[in-house]
Amino acid sequence: MKNFFQFSERNTTWKQESIAGITTFLSMAYILVVNPVILSQTGMDKGALFTATALSAIIGSLLIGLLANYPIGIAPSMGINAFFTFTVCIGMKIPWETALAGVFIAGVLFMILSLLKIREKIINVIPKDLKHAIAGGIGFFVAFIGLKNAGIVTSDESTFVAIGNLKSAPTLLAIVGFIITIILLNKGIRGGIFYGMVLSTMIGMAFGIINTPEAIIGKIPSLEPTFGVVFENLDDIFSPKMLAVIFTFLFVAFFDTAGALIAIASQAGLMKNNEIPNAGKALLADSMSTVFGAILGTSTTASMVESSSGIAVGGRTGFTSIVISVCFMISLFFSPVLSIVTPEVTAPALIIVGAMMATEISRIQWSNLAIVIPSFITIIMMPLTFSVATGIALGFILYPISMMAMKKTREIHPIMYVLCITFIGYFIYVF
Numbered sequence: 149m150k151n152f153f154q155f156s157e158r159n160t161t162w163k164q165e166s167i168a169g170i171t172t173f174l175s176m177a178y179i180l181v182v183n184p185v186i187l188s189q190t191g192m193d194k195g196a197l198f199t200a201t202a203l204s205a206i207i208g209s210l211l212i213g214l215l216a217n218y219p220i221g222i223a224p225s226m227g228i229n230a231f232f233t234f235t236v237c238i239g240m241k242i243p244w245e246t247a248l249a250g251v252f253i254a255g256v257l258f259m260i261l262s263l264l265k266i267r268e269k270i271i272n273v274i275p276k277d278l279k280h281a282i283a284g285g286i287g288f289f290v291a292f293i294g295l296k297n298a299g300i301v302t303s304d305e306s307t308f309v310a311i312g313n314l315k316s317a318p319t320l321l322a323i324v325g326f327i328i329t330i331i332l333l334n335k336g337i338r339g340g341i342f343y344g345m346v347l348s349t350m351i352g353m354a355f356g357i358i359n360t361p362e363a364i365i366g367k368i369p370s371l372e373p374t375f376g377v378v379f380e381n382l383d384d385i386f387s388p389k390m391l392a393v394i395f396t397f398l399f400v401a402f403f404d405t406a407g408a409l410i411a412i413a414s415q416a417g418l419m420k421n422n423e424i425p426n427a428g429k430a431l432l433a434d435s436m437s438t439v440f441g442a443i444l445g446t447s448t449t450a451s452m453v454e455s456s457s458g459i460a461v462g463g464r465t466g467f468t469s470i471v472i473s474v475c476f477m478i479s480l481f482f483s484p485v486l487s488i489v490t491p492e493v494t495a496p497a498l499i500i501v502g503a504m505m506a507t508e509i510s511r512i513q514w515s516n517l518a519i520v521i522p523s524f525i526t527i528i529m530m531p532l533t534f535s536v537a538t539g540i541a542l543g544f545i546l547y548p549i550s551m552m553a554m555k556k557t558r559e560i561h562p563i564m565y566v567l568c569i570t571f572i573g574y575f576i577y578v579f
Contacts (some may be wrong), residue, residue, distance in 0.1 A: 149465075153217060158418075158464040165261025167218070168463025169471020171342040172221045173479075175497055176472070177489045179205070179223045180479060181425050187225040188230050189445060189463040190237040191243035191311040195310045195369025198483065203371075208437030208449050213469025216430035219459055220412055221472040222437050224392040224455035225450035226271040228400055232447040236393050247383040250390055251376040252442035254397035258435030261402075268428040277512050278543055281523035283411040284509035285530040285539050292531040297491035298322030298499070317357045321348060326496035330526050333500070340499045341461050348493045358488050374445020392577070399574060401448045403537040405434050408451040415505055416459045453536070459496045460504055518554040522546035543572040 155161065184197035201224055208222025236247045261267045274282075295301040299319035304310035312319055329344030329524065331497070337343065352358030409431070413424045424430070437449045456469050509527065513519045526543030530536055548568045551560050 150301055153465040153467045155207060155465065155467075160352050160462060160464040162267065162467075164462035165467040166466060166471050167342050168219060168458035168461050169468045170475060171345070172219075172452075172455050172458030172463065172468065173463050173495050174345055174489055175341070175457040176205070176221050176223055176452050177479065178491060178494065178555050179226070179452075180476075180483070181440040182226070183229055183446065187244075188231050190247070192445065193246050193369075193373035196371050196373040196375070196445055199369050199371050199480065200374055200441065200446040200554065202480050203444050203474050204437060204441035204446050204449050206473045207440045208433065209469045209476065210472040211436055212430055212451070213435035213466030213473065215433045216426040217466035218409075218412070218418075218426070218430050219416060219465060219468035220408070220430070220455045221452045221458070221469065222434060222475070223452055223476075224441060224446045225401065225404055225448055225452075228404070228448040228450070229446075231396065231400065240393070242390065242393065243381075243384075245377050246384040246390065247449075248442055248445065248447075249378045249381040249385050250394045251397055251448050252382075254401065254441060254448065255435055255438030255442055257394075257398055258401065259432065260436055262428060262432040262435050265428050267402065267404060267406070267431045270563060270567070271410065272423045273425055273563045274406075274410070275519075275547065275559075275561075276565075277516075277519045277523055278526060278547060279410050279419075279422065280508045280511045280542060282536075282540060283414045284506050284512075286407055286453055286456075286536060287502045287508065287526035287533075288527060289530040289536060289539075290456065290505065292391065292503060292534075294495040294498030294500075298495035299492070300325075300495075316573050317355070318490070321355075321357050322492040322495045324351060324489050325346065325493065326499060329496045332336045339361065341457055341500060342474075344496055345493050347537050347566050348496065351486055352490070352493065358490055358493070361484045362489060363484040365481055368480050371444060376443060377445065378442050379485035382426055384504055393455025397448055397462040400535075400537045401438065401450055404450045405431065407536040407540055408453050408455070409504060411453065411508075412451070412455055414461060414508055415456055417495035418464075418573070427458045454494075454498070454506055456493075456501045459498075462500050511523050518550040521550050541574065544568055545571050 180201055183201045184194045187197050195485045205223040212218050212220050234244050237244050254356040299312040300310040302308055325348030326345050332340030353360055413419045513522050522543045525546055526539045529542050530539035546565045548560050548564050
């Protein structure tokens with residue numbers, strides 16, 4: 149097992165990988181509650197959605213751990229589930245059964261692109277400066293999510309965002325957890341982020357901020373309302389409206405996963421010569437999990453940026469993903485306990501991990517204006533648009549334009565021109 153997961157080469161241990169897996173799971177666990185809440189607004193059964201969410205995370209995390217040996221958790225994407233619900237089903241009035249068939253087709257197309265190594269080729273030709281910008285931008289995005297979940301940053305009609313109510317109990321709990329975690333990390337305690345979450349949970353329950361679960365073990369909800377529905381609705385996807393939806397699923401998931409993979413590989417020190425080892429296998433695992441997820445009854449899955457929390461505590465191999473998968477498996481039986489993993493508990497981890505990931509921007513050539521502008525736009529637009537894919541798309545549009553203006557066309561890979569034109573067309577069509 150140690151040889152299979154390359155423990156020696158990646159300087160890790162069973163304990164280190166296990167703590168990393170548990171930490172990532174705790175950072176991702178909210179998806180078991182939030183994903184069913186969002187998707188159920190389409191009319192889907194909430195119980196079936198809980199089970200489908202857990203099973204898709206189990207399958208996806210297991211696949212990427214075994215196939216690609218990456219410390220990544222895979223689960224239904226938060227951005228795409230909102231698009232699925234509010235834009236496709238509610239806004240465009242497409243039945244959830246048909247929309248789910250669209251997710252299935254997008255997943256199959258992902259698999260084909262992965263097997264042909266097209267996705268891998270695209271990721272590997274991305275200029276290294278843009279890769280650092282993507283990694284750093286995701287850091288700011290992750291930190292922004294943490295600040296929002298903690299209630300430290302809230303929405304405001306006049307200024308869009310503003311400081312939250314720092315006197316509220318949940319926000320105070322997040323602030324205390326943040327301080328505790330900083331102290332643990334600065335003292336050099338391995339797993340400080342994980343232990344910080346555990347201590348925050350205990351403090352929250354002690355002061356009544358987090359409700360003690362009424363039960364420990366719960367019954368696993370049936371999958372019957374959603375399982376296999378995609379196969380009954382494949383005939384409904386051949387319309388201009390649904391083809392546009394499938395393309396959007398394809399676009400957002402492709403670059404959400406690409407961004408997460410670049411950021412995580414960079415953070416874990418796995419990137420070599422501007423290329424990500426086993427990227428093709430990682431992308432294949434991701435696309436396979438989308439197909440299985442659609443069959444089970446949930447929206448598109450993706451590599452979760454929360455995986456960076458596990459990497460921050462030492463996760464370096466696919467064994468971390470195996471632990472994540474096992475944790476989701478156990479969660480099927482202990483769903484009542486998940487109520488104690490609140491956004492305020494995981495928020496400090498996301499803020500700190502975001503800060504760690506943001507250090508990637510120091511590797512960008514800030515003296516080169518042709519690099520600075522697309523890199524900066526990539527970074528800033530991720531948190532401002534609340535979308536990793538949008539930040540990447542804008543950076544890819546500006547990069548060739550900036551390089552051509554500086555008469556550095558020889559440094560641009562032909563694929564970057566294709567992506568630039570594709571993204572311009574996407575923005576014109578969608579927006």
